[in-house]
Amino acid sequence: MRVIYILDSNSFRVLENYYPSTFPSFWQHLNAVVAEGRCVSVSEVERELERYAARQHLIDWIAANKGIFHTPGTDEMEF
Numbered sequence: 001m002r003v004i005y006i007l008d009s010n011s012f013r014v015l016e017n018y019y020p021s022t023f024p025s026f027w028q029h030l031n032a033v034v035a036e037g038r039c040v041s042v043s044e045v046e047r048e049l050e051r052y053a054a055r056q057h058l059i060d061w062i063a064a065n066k067g068i069f070h071t072p073g074t075d076e077m078e079f
Helices: 009-015 024-035 043-052 056-064 074-078
Strands: 039-042
16 A cells, blocks of 8 residues: 655645754655655645745755646546
């Protein structure tokens, strides 16, 4: 079974507290999940984070991983 992680704004805001120098294995695992295509979010979350993310490490990570932020399709919008 392949697990897909869908992250919202609050999830990313919590990640601000996980400094890469303190939690390197967490960031390695998250990067691996992203590389496998198993971590996604939506474009609105990206816009919120561009306005409200406070920690530079998260701002840099989001910029490096813009591919996870998708525009919801019709099915998602109806749901």
